[in-house]
Amino acid sequence: MRIRYSILTFILLLSAFTKAHSQSANDHIFPASAVAKPYIDFDSKGFMVNGKRTFIVSAGLEYARIPHELWYDRLLRIKRAGFNCIEIYTIWNFHEEQEGKFNFTGDHDLGKFLDIVKQLGLYAIVRVGPYYCAEWDNGGYPIWLKFKKGLRVREDNKSFEQYVDRFFDHLLPVVFQRQINKGGAVILVQLENEHPNGWGTVMPDGYFKHLQAKALDMGMQVPYFFSGLHHASDPAGDGKLDDDKRPNPWFSTEFWAVWYSQYGAKPGDAELYDRRTWKIIARGGNGYNYYMAHGGSNFGYTNNDEDAASYDYGTGIGQAGDLRPIYYAFKRAAWFSRSFQDVLENSTNASETYKGIAVDTAIKISARTSPAGDLIFLDNPGTCKLSTPLDIKGAEELLAGKTISVQPKEIFPLVHNYKLNDDVTLDWVFTRVFAIVKQANTITVVVDAEAGNPLLLRFNTKDKASSKSTAVKIGSNDVLIDEKMPVANEMPVEYTFTSGPQTIRVLAMNRALTDKTWITETEGKSYIITGLNYVGETSVKSGQFKITAETPLTQKSLQKAILYTDSKGIAFNIDAKKGGQQQTINLSNWQYKNAAVNVASNVSTSTWLKSKDPQPIGADADVTADAWYRAMLNIPSNGKYTLQVKGGGRGQAFIDGKPAAKWKLNDNELTLNLTKGKHTLAVFAAHDGRDKLAAYLGPIDEVDSKGLFGNALIKKGGPFISELGKWYFTSANKKDDVKQGPPAFDTSVYKKYKIGNDVFNLKEGYAWFHTIIPQQAVGTSKLAILFKSVDENATVFINGKQVAHHDGWNQPFEVNITDAETLKRPVELTVFIENYSNEGGIDQPVKINAIGDATTVTNWQLKGGPGDVLASTGWTKPDAAMQMKNEPVFYRTTFSLPPSKGNIFIWRFEPEGLGHGSVWVNGHNLGRYPEKLDVKSLYIPECWLKTGLNQLVVYDEDGNSINQTRIVAEEAAGRTINEISIPLN
Template sequence: MRIRYTILTFILLLTAFTSAHSQGSNDYIFPATAVAKPYIDFDSKGFIVEGKRTFIASAGLEYARIPHELWYDRLLRIKRAGFNCIEIYTIWNFHEEQEGKFNFSGDRDLGKFLDIVKQLGLYAIVRVGPYYCAEWDNGGYPIWLKFKKGLRVREDNKPFEQYVDRFFDHLLPVVFQRQINKGGAVILVQLENEHPNGWGTVMPDGYFKHLQAKALDMGMQVPYFFSGLHHASDPAGDGKLDDDKRPNPWFSTEFWAVWYSQYGAKPGDAELYNRRTWKIIAHGGNGYNYYMAHGGSNFGYTNNDEDAASYDYGTGIGQAGDLRPIYYTFKRAAWFSRSFQDVLENSTNASETYKGIAVDTAVKISARTSPAGDLIFLDTPGTSEVGTSLNIKGSENLLAGKKISLQPKEIYPLVHNHKLNDEVTLDWALTRVFAIVKQANTTTIIVDAEAGEPVLLRFNTKVKASSVSASVKVENDNVLIDDQMSATAEKPVEYTFKSGLQTIRVLAMNRALTDKTWVTESEGENYIITGLNYVGEASVKNGQLKLTAESSLTQNAVQKATLYTDSKIIPFSIGAQKGDQQSTISLANWQYKNAAVNAATNVNTSSWLKSKDPQPMGADADVTADAWYRTTTNIPSNGKYTLQVKGGGRGQAFIDGKPAARWRLNDNELTLNLTKGKHTLAVFAAHDGRDKLAAYLGPIDEVDSKGLFGNALIKKGGPFISELGNWYFTKANKKDDVKQGPPAFDTSVYKKYKIGADVFNLKEGYAWFHTTIPRQSAGTSKLAVLFKSVDENATVFINGKQVAHHDGWNQPFEVNITDAETLKRPIELSVFIENYSNEGGIDQPIKINAIGDATAVINWQLKGGPGDVQAVNGWTKLGAAKQTKNAPVFYRTTFNLPPSTGNTFIWRFDPVGLGHGSVWVNGHNLGRYPEKLDMKSLYIPECWLKPGVNQVAVYDEDGNSINKTRIVAEGAAGRLIKEISIPLN
């Protein structure tokens, strides 16, 4: 069954999805074929990539929401955070907007994107659909699918499968040519997405078998699964992740962090998702994918009805590429997990073994043991800091008088008996390990501790340690680091020793400095840099390490940094930089063009789509959010008339070229004052994104259609549609209760009901709903009862008699009452609802329509699109010509940017004062406004701007004034860039 994806039901969604698709559901993965197994394999304890136990720390992003010029930058930021994998959708209508015309170039060049992933040494999980969700227009279905006769989506339906196959014929070779066993990045493939029936390896019908057969026939060789694995905002749940029956690793393909209704960081986000990530690590999880790690933008007309241009998601890497506090949470967990992946990908639960290790009983214990060592996790679920002694046999001297300080809600890792190399084993690490980095014959262990906290590590060596630095004690074959963290945060404290040919280096620093610590790679060598806000590109040339260092525009201070090679420590610094960015660019000298020419009485419509009844937007192959409809109607006498036609979105009506009214098309009727005679009716229709059709199965020809469609009627009088209120409900015991008919209406039995409320407490159940339809006016010959959506099956009774049954949620249907005697008095309407999972009831208002017999309005014409915003001709200086009010308009002007200094300034278009519409900068469509998030301005990707003159064009559907708009800086996202070279010799 479906789950409603709205901001208002966010908490409900999390609860329902966590319950429906968590540990209790099928989370199995189909294994790789024999030819791919040497490259990507798994067992019940973990993933094995190219023969090595590998923890999958994955970052979700969509190449469709990022200009291709910025792909490398965003992927590098992901790599720098310690991720080793990315996860993407391959959205269908992004690649086949027009039927049969496939686009895999430019921003749609999936092959190039995956090649960059490989270039950066990352893996890829590719979710090929054909359904995607993703808060994307129409869930990723091309609009033209709506107009295919007999087509039902996500079912064993030949017309649907035919078009899926054609898309897959173009898509899958791009993906499968880049499987890891063929030298590419792809290690896992997901077929379908969040299907109501089939997850993991479940194939409930022929549709799933068809997808499987198609993918295998086209060369899928890496492991794959259906729909997803463990989608939730807290995937680890109660921490019971071990499952002896599961043949594959535990993995979450959608760990929701944060949510699509948020822009930017909010207090507490980093701490919350830090804990939820460490729960996965501590309880035997073998990987996770954050959805999202970078959200991006809904350029053009790709947003669904919950979003506009921004898809920031409030996550680690902002819409403009800026780094948020949660980014460092991601980074810390990823580096730890990968540092101990040989433990985490081959472990069993050892919590019982270590249950008494913390003296303070408020500390909860979980542990993992493996041939590669043990990890013990100290968990403080409360809101207070806890200091605890540890009870480790044989380590009394190490722990004498010392306590481990645990922050509120922290999960603190201890390491035991972990082999670092052939010479040295890390016996105990009682200080938080951030990362372990291999550098030739040097193993660097980065730990973090705050001022005053102990730095405690003990090693076992095969050869007695030598070349020992200060604060390192050698006792036979043991090496002990026992120190107290100093107060400085500017430079790590270093501890080193040698054992045989191996060097062990411990770098201790506080959390602020680990946030500024980066591991880069060039020519197969690892380099550690501390003290920089961000390190981008890094390469070794002519004996020098060349770095791109980055800091915030708001920071104007010297950055003291240190480079650690395998054998050298090289301090360096970056001087204070000035990053002054103008905060606002005023926009003036606007030009104007009438965008409502299609409302005129005489318009050349030879190229328009013509039909008896109006057709939904997209019927003419247009994929924008705007359309014009035209027809004529003959009015017999002066008066008030009501036009009824099904619709979706927003509408503006014009009578004989003049604005007449605005209305909500979903209301399905408009009342107008008309004079006798023949009139030209033009309707401008627009929408703010189509529904993403989450969990929807079946025909999509009329699901969330936009514009005008169906029979159009006009009748004198009205309005004729009204909403039914005063609802009551009472629970039923079983499905068969419907056979007895509705119980007599009695307010001592029935309770008041509000449309949209869940009466089943997210569980299966049955209930009766009741209201009274008022007596209709004399002469009413037909009354239609309009059901938009019931949740989920409904049996309808009129005056106690069953008249209709309907199965399915989010599917409109109607019941007609034509009996003359029934229409003469009030009507008792009863609805029996069957609910089979999650919330249930009457989830959309029920209306009645009393228009009855009316005159048909026929011979409609349709033309989609706003017109050509880039057209050279037709522009006049704003104010020089009379502007049509309450009608769409075009505006354009230019603004200047100074020459680039190499820094990244972030600019946004602020549509203050405008209504609804789209913005283009230098020909690139930024997406839709108004925004639905806290950030109201639209991000202008820096790659779409140029020094000197830039053009901005606006299409405002409401005809609002342009005079208050401006270009504004997002200073918090701007970056200062510095290219530096560090001699290595």
């Protein structure tokens, strides 16, 4: 199995990977300790929280990607969508960026975040690592770990485990003090993340046992598991979720809702992920966590190499807090599953019982039965609406002449024999239920139907009910609502009856109105508010119900709304404030500061890291994406020279203070024209994020290193590195074929091969790969063959003779040819590859290096970072000559914002015309540009802005002109805020 760096391949890789490890292998959960069981427990059918059957509807987000001032806002949006839980990573390098310096304050205050979660009545699933993935720089490992000798990650490695333990000593008390049995929000803990070997309760080696022992020793009492459960973009798939052998509920810790390559909503997203959610609900799932429900931002230098500042994810709550169509799909599924959680968390499969309920056999049936009632799901997997009569024994008269319409791809739930209270049971509901809300002496059933569709609900009552509404038909022991949804239904249609001490209220509304319906709990009482785009804070003071409501800036219409208490509905209106947001703020009056002072021959390097060979970025404890290198070159004669050194990222070379060449550091060599004598070489290096190291185990000292590193050589002539082309392959039958040596090259047997292609069809297999190395120049004494990655194991043959073997994918290795006779003519290179899972072949281009004997460049110096970005001195006005410097520069200006007057205006910085770099607003680092998603600008959190003057600093690594940049409005994400007070009496 190998790492491919494309989004599509990663999806395929992880989907297959997680299916093998979490679904068919083990998705078990370790039970809670005895002291925690009364608070969080489970059996094979579901979760129990505080002794109550609870469907876990969880929203993935990262506090590390949200300014702490916005934590409450984002969590409240999640709560308003019906979620009862959040899931987070506790990313290691976010809390221990510098070795031994732990940060749990401000944006890093995990304890405060979890306290807000508890304050809002939400639960928390905490994934403590120590590995995270998450499209985060280095997968969350602190960069200083790369420089620990002998350290191997995610293995039973003493060096690694001692640093994990030290981090856990600071992290775990914050988490464990907030376990649910101690009055906190934490109900589940995940150790490790997406490990190739151990998921669920599987502990294949001492590393897993070490993590378990450490966590238990430090007080972990709630249930826990390793790596994750059922990760996929469609976790239910087409499989069976019930499993008699599984002692715990079915739960997905990563239900991928859209993907990290997307910004904003795309047509069809809401419908697609809505269906995939209902598949979980309908087929016996006991909960799910959307990864992500809110993506956020990669502030500072936290992005990996697949993204930049934005981690919007295209999901329900946008990067700027705006609500997308998929948010409302999340909300409908959440309130339904929570309303019927006593069924869904204690049910068995009843699909066979109800298999003939739909006359149209194109509609598929699944069903759940429990002591609390039954849920039957009508599934239309096709692309056309289906209308079907229903065949239900005992309901023939009720259903006579009626059909149920199921939209394309919809899963339509029916409710049967569901007990609302001791006096009333929902016998049958043939209308979509949005939510059931218990309000003191009233139970409100909110149903969803479009104009002309049936409103059909039958209740059984212990005694004869009563109603003032003629539309409610009262029988001796039953109540019937049997109407068609009115065509003009801008407001809910209300039906009520009384049975025993409680009132049953049915609110019927269309889908557009359920999207604008919010269920809140204030002062221990539940309220329903319908008609508003979004309801934020609510409170009751002095007989007034207070609401903070939001309306998109782009919407100006009057909103008609109703507040439903336990006894009545109170109508009120909101007239959205007039006026919009200024669309653009043009930036001017820029100041400039040289950011390339380190090219000068006389610069002081007394504080720089000094070493024989160049060290990777981060070796000096700097955590930014930028670094400067310096060394002296002693050139014996004029001419063209080639410098070879391993590298990663982008670079620019300077000779004696003057720009010499741009440099792709991954090419590992640079050709320069040099004159005889001594020269100062300065190299500026930068990168766009490190690999997230998905599924990687082992040493990380040379994995995706950035900057310059390793042995540096210089030699007259060159370039000396070239890529091998014209590859061919032929299949082998078995592993032992390698013993016979490669078959003779014949194009009738071998087929053309393109580097990176899979020749094994995602299956185990063996194959021969062949190419010709051209004849080298006379006098070449050594030729290195550079393999960057093969999948998975490789045996290398030169002219038919085995010369090397390498095990492991995504690991560079080198094969040298030093025989003078061999190098006098073209060389046949053949590679036998063993593939054991998923794709297989030669991942990356194979190169040859003919530099041979060369002079070593030693005594290197390293200084990381862009310099003092926020220094107040050294700024000047840029002139025309400074507009394209081809070297790093700082720019600074201010811009003014008017008072928001109760609005939330969303602003973004658009780096038009710039190259690569970072942006600070009022001292806060917005992250890296250019963006890699379908958005050009960087989100500026509203909490980091202020009325009046704001400072903007840009560090452009390429020295491009600043003149085209501007501040732009994201008006679609802006909101108008209204404070409303409604008399309750």
